[in-house]
Amino acid sequence: MTATSSTGTTLDAVLSDLAAESAQLDAWVGELVPEQWATPTPAPGWTIAHQVGHLAWTDDIARTAATDAEAFAAAVSEAASTHGMEVVDAAAAQWGELPPTELLARWRTGRDALAGALRAVPAGEKVVWFGPPMSPTSMATARLMETWAHGHDVADALGVTVPVTDRVRHVAHLGVITRGFAHAMRGEEPPPVDIRVELAGPRGDIWTWGAPDAPEKVTGTAYDFARLATRRIHRDDADVRADGPHADHWLDIVQAFAGPPGQDPKPRSQGAS
DSSP states (O other): OOOBOTTSOBHHHHHHHHHHHHHHHHHHHTTOOGGGGGOBOSSTTOBHHHHHHHHHHHHHHHHHHHHOHHHHHHHHHHHHHHHGGGHHHHHHHHHHTSOHHHHHHHHHHHHHHHHHHHHHSOTTOOBOOSSSOBOHHHHHHHHHHHHHHHHHHHHHHHTOOOOOOTTHHHHHHHHHHTHHHHHHHTTOOOOSOOEEEEEEOTTSOEEEESOTTOSEEEEEEHHHHHHHHTTSSOGGGSSEEEESHHHHHHHHHOOOSSSOOOOOOOOGGGTOO
16 A cells, blocks of 8 residues: 555655755765864754754654654653753754764665665554654655755755755645644644645646635745745745735744744844845
């Protein structure tokens, strides 16, 4: 049986796009000299080494979740008892301290192992995680979103122009389907209002979510919506528009990732990159 997401995307298709997104980032960091790994990125306190270390650690713990739920629970409990709410930052720092050659090797091996582990999850079963359990396809999509977002941080640090590809659709999709979660992270009740989302892909095709006759609407480019949903761009600088009060508020709080929303990026008018 072929696993699919709510948009009809297969697990193999998402894993293929995840591999491409990872390879793109790998190409940017693979030839860096050791000193360049200490280059600061837009995330406060995070260097390029932190960014890649975070991805490598998350791939590793996700593989554990997909293969051994009890081992995952034990690892999370141990990390929480040591680092409390700072588990993610602590892991990024720990993995980021590895020599770059070792970090790269572990990231490359780990992401391949994760892909194999997700393919091996029996049909219909979900993978335990820090939040609700996820299907293998959803887990792969979340990993792609993180790789895409942290890849933008690395690209910003290196002055690299990020190619805009159809892979952004996965990130935009997560941003749309997590609307209720975004409200919950702000202590709000999600409003019982349907919102139509119409986003232009890189080749001009329109990707849609929600009923065509929904009372409110969000429109714009998928790329800027994805950057907004991963909090890599300030809303003032995003080519995304809202029609309706609930849609307008959602664009203020949208987030495609788990955990607290963190600090908003500064608008370009205030000196943001």
